Amino acid sequence: MVLGKRFYKQPTIELAKALLGKYLVFGKLKGIITETEAYLYKNDPGCHASKGLTKRNAPMFGPAGNIYVYLIYGMYHCLNIVSGKDGEGEAVLIRALEPVDGISLMQKRRKTKITENLCNGPGKLTQAFGIAKKHNNLSLLDGPINIHNSKIKPEIITTPRIGLTAGKELELRFYIKGNKFVSRYNSLSINRI
DNA sequence: CCAACGATGGTCT
């Protein structure tokens, strides 16, 4: 079942944790969300929305449950879910998935057969799922991209976020304990218990 | 295993 509007209106940090274990579904492709990061409007210089509304970050100031897709480093896309109160300027970055369905298509797009490397990073999962700028600001309530509920109740580890220059000390990254489909920093001490 | 580095283009000052 597709999750409803109320789910996305949760406070951003709660939503970032609640998304772990849920399914990201796009056509025949499906994966379990294993890693997320929260981006807050207030006191978070690492958040795109922290300096106010711009053309790029406009979806973050739209309704919760919409997606914010942007180009990073000129080559990759990042998928975010707008969260909290409508217009609040907050979102959750989806950083990694555990592939469930459509693995052969993901392998073709990612040019690797190794399942662990299909969706274990924000740029990798958008490549595997074929999510790009044209999907920016679509609603997860309407499709074609959706979040489905699950009965998974993961144990959650909290760490600082990855790859930031501003706000990197904030502990706003969350991932499923023991899951091997998290981002490539898997091998660093940051992920060890 | 792991640190360093270059590719690459939209956005904002």
Add this chain to the structure above:
DNA sequence: GACCATCGTTGGC
């Protein structure tokens, strides 16, 4: 013109 919420490759151990 500077800055990036990244990734794959390379080369050292």
